[in-house]
Amino acid sequence: MNISKNKTYWFYYPQLLKYVLILITGFTSLSTVSGQTRKEIVIYGKWTPEIRKALPDNFSLEVYRNILGIDSNVNQTYQVKVSANAFMVKIKPKADFVYFGFKGFPVDSWVGLTLARPGDSLYFDIKSKDDFHFKSNNEALYTCQAELKKANVPVNGTKPFHNSDTGIVNYLIFKRDSILKDLDRILLKYQQQLPPDLLAILKINSYSELNRGYITSLSVIVQNKTYSQTEENLAVTAINERYQKNKPPVDSALITNSISYAPYLIELERAWNGLHSDTSNFKQDRFERTFKAISSNYSGLLRQKILTVFFMAFFNQSYTAQADLQSIIGEVTEYPYQNILTGLLHSKTTGNRAYPFKLQSYDGRYYTLDDFKGKVMICKFWFYGCSGCAMEEKELQPIRERYKNNPNVVFISVNVDYNRKLWKMGLDKGIYSSPQELNLHTNGMGYRHPMLDFYNYQSFPQLLLVDKNSSIITSSPVRITDEKSLLALDELIRTHL
Known part of the structure; x- marks a missing residue:
C-alpha cells in the first residue's frame, strides 16, 4: 500500500530529539498468562543511501517498553544497529496487544502510535518521506490504521475560516462531524476483516484523538480572549455539551488497551474546569479543579490510569502537586500505575537523595x-x-x-x-x-x-x-x-x- 500524506500527530509527551529513530512499544495486559510465550513481532525495512546519509552517525533504533503510551521510568531500551540501507527490530511481546511508534522516522505519515499483535511482521520500502510502501502478514490491521490516521486530521480553529460566515466554532463542529463520518466509514469497511476487540480499540483511539483536538481548539478560543464574545460563548456551550455527553466505557480491556482515551479525558476535564477557574491564578486553580474532578468522577482501573497520565504530564504546573499525589498514592494499586506513580513521587520528594550523576x-x-x-x-x-x-x-x-x-x-x-x-x-x-x-x-x-x-x-x-x-x-x-x-x-x- 502506498500512503502519501504529510502530517504531524500529537504525542502526549513532545518529540524530544529530531534526528533519532525511536520505536516506542506499549505492552498492555489484556489476558496475561504466566509463562505464556507469544510470537515475535518483526518490523524491518530498507531505505535509500541518501536517507541514511542525511542522518547522524550515531543514528539508532530504540525500543521502549511502556503501557500508557507515555515514556516512564519502567521503560526498557534496546538498541538495534541500522545499516546503510536497512533496519530491523524483533519485539518479544508480553501481552496480546502492542503499540509501536516512530519518532524521527523518515516517513511523516507513520509518526504516531500503531497497534500490533504477536506474530505480526511489517516491512517498509522507503524511497523518500512521501514515496514509500509497506506490507504485512496482517495487512488489514495496518491498512485500516493508515487510513484512520490519514482521515483523522487535526481539528483546529485558525487561518482557513477567519473570514468564513459560518464562524470558527461552527466550522470546528462541522469539521469534527465530517471526520467522524470518515472514521466510521473506514471502521465499517474493515468490520469483516478484523476481530471485534481490535476494532473496538481502534475506534476508541481514533475517536479520542479527534475529540481531544476538538476540545483543545475550543479551549483556545475561550482562553485567548482574542475572539468575539459570540464565538467565545459558542465555544463554552460546545465544551459543556461534550462534557455532559461523556460516558466512560466499562470494558476494562478497552480502558487498559486504549492509548488515547485517558489523555482525551484529561483534556476534557481541563477544558471544562478551566471554564470555572480563577483567572488570577489560572494554572494552579485549573490543576486543583481537574485533579479533584478526576478523583471524584472516575473509579476503578480508569481512574488509576487517568491519574497516572495526569500527574506525569502536569506535575510541574501546581504548587500542591506533590501533596495531591501523596493523597491518592495509596489508592493506586494496579500495575503499572502504582509503580510509575511511586517512582514519580520518589523523584519529586523534597529531602530524597539526588541522582549521583x-x-x-x-x-x-x-x-x-x-x-x-x-x-x-x-x-x-x-x-x-x-x-x-x-x-x-x-x-x-x-x-x-x-x-x-x-x-x-x-x-x-x-x-x-x-x-x-x-x-x-x-x-x-x-x-x-x-x-x-x-x-x-x-x-x-x-x-x-x-x-x-x-x-x-x-x-x-x-x-x-x-x-x-x-x-x-x-x-x-x-x-x-x-x-x-x-x-x-x-x-x-x-x-x-
Missing part, C-alpha cells in the same frame, strides 16, 4: 554530584531547537543575576542532545545557556541517560534544585510564567542557603 563538560572534564556538595544547585536541562528552553533561559536571568556572586550557589546547564555537534551549536547560539552556568552534556546518551529517567524527565525544558547536602529540593518547580512564580523559585533557593 557523572556528566562531562565541553572540555572533557567529568563532574559528579559530590563535586557540588555544600552548594545549592540550580540545574537546567535543554536541547537544541527547543523554543521553550530558550524562553526558560531568559526567565532564569533575574535569578542568576541575584546569586551570581554567591559562592554557595552554582548554576548548571545540561544538554540532552545525542549529537555533540548540536550541543556545540546550541552553546554558540547563546540562547540556551549563560556564561554564568557550567555547561554539561548527557555523554551522548541523550534522554536515555539514567539521570533523566530518575527524575521522569520526558519533555524539556526541565529545572532541578538540589540542596547543600545533595538532596532534592524540587525536580519539578512550577514553571516561571510571572512575578509570583519567579518569587516562589527565589524563595526555594534562599531557604536552602
Whole structure:
C-alpha cells in the first residue's frame, strides 16, 4: 500500500530529539498468562543511501517498553544497529496487544502510535518521506490504521475560516462531524476483516484523538480572549455539551488497551474546569479543579490510569502537586500505575537523595554530584531547537543575576542532545545557556541517560534544585510564567542557603 500524506500527530509527551529513530512499544495486559510465550513481532525495512546519509552517525533504533503510551521510568531500551540501507527490530511481546511508534522516522505519515499483535511482521520500502510502501502478514490491521490516521486530521480553529460566515466554532463542529463520518466509514469497511476487540480499540483511539483536538481548539478560543464574545460563548456551550455527553466505557480491556482515551479525558476535564477557574491564578486553580474532578468522577482501573497520565504530564504546573499525589498514592494499586506513580513521587520528594550523576563538560572534564556538595544547585536541562528552553533561559536571568556572586550557589546547564555537534551549536547560539552556568552534556546518551529517567524527565525544558547536602529540593518547580512564580523559585533557593 502506498500512503502519501504529510502530517504531524500529537504525542502526549513532545518529540524530544529530531534526528533519532525511536520505536516506542506499549505492552498492555489484556489476558496475561504466566509463562505464556507469544510470537515475535518483526518490523524491518530498507531505505535509500541518501536517507541514511542525511542522518547522524550515531543514528539508532530504540525500543521502549511502556503501557500508557507515555515514556516512564519502567521503560526498557534496546538498541538495534541500522545499516546503510536497512533496519530491523524483533519485539518479544508480553501481552496480546502492542503499540509501536516512530519518532524521527523518515516517513511523516507513520509518526504516531500503531497497534500490533504477536506474530505480526511489517516491512517498509522507503524511497523518500512521501514515496514509500509497506506490507504485512496482517495487512488489514495496518491498512485500516493508515487510513484512520490519514482521515483523522487535526481539528483546529485558525487561518482557513477567519473570514468564513459560518464562524470558527461552527466550522470546528462541522469539521469534527465530517471526520467522524470518515472514521466510521473506514471502521465499517474493515468490520469483516478484523476481530471485534481490535476494532473496538481502534475506534476508541481514533475517536479520542479527534475529540481531544476538538476540545483543545475550543479551549483556545475561550482562553485567548482574542475572539468575539459570540464565538467565545459558542465555544463554552460546545465544551459543556461534550462534557455532559461523556460516558466512560466499562470494558476494562478497552480502558487498559486504549492509548488515547485517558489523555482525551484529561483534556476534557481541563477544558471544562478551566471554564470555572480563577483567572488570577489560572494554572494552579485549573490543576486543583481537574485533579479533584478526576478523583471524584472516575473509579476503578480508569481512574488509576487517568491519574497516572495526569500527574506525569502536569506535575510541574501546581504548587500542591506533590501533596495531591501523596493523597491518592495509596489508592493506586494496579500495575503499572502504582509503580510509575511511586517512582514519580520518589523523584519529586523534597529531602530524597539526588541522582549521583557523572556528566562531562565541553572540555572533557567529568563532574559528579559530590563535586557540588555544600552548594545549592540550580540545574537546567535543554536541547537544541527547543523554543521553550530558550524562553526558560531568559526567565532564569533575574535569578542568576541575584546569586551570581554567591559562592554557595552554582548554576548548571545540561544538554540532552545525542549529537555533540548540536550541543556545540546550541552553546554558540547563546540562547540556551549563560556564561554564568557550567555547561554539561548527557555523554551522548541523550534522554536515555539514567539521570533523566530518575527524575521522569520526558519533555524539556526541565529545572532541578538540589540542596547543600545533595538532596532534592524540587525536580519539578512550577514553571516561571510571572512575578509570583519567579518569587516562589527565589524563595526555594534562599531557604536552602
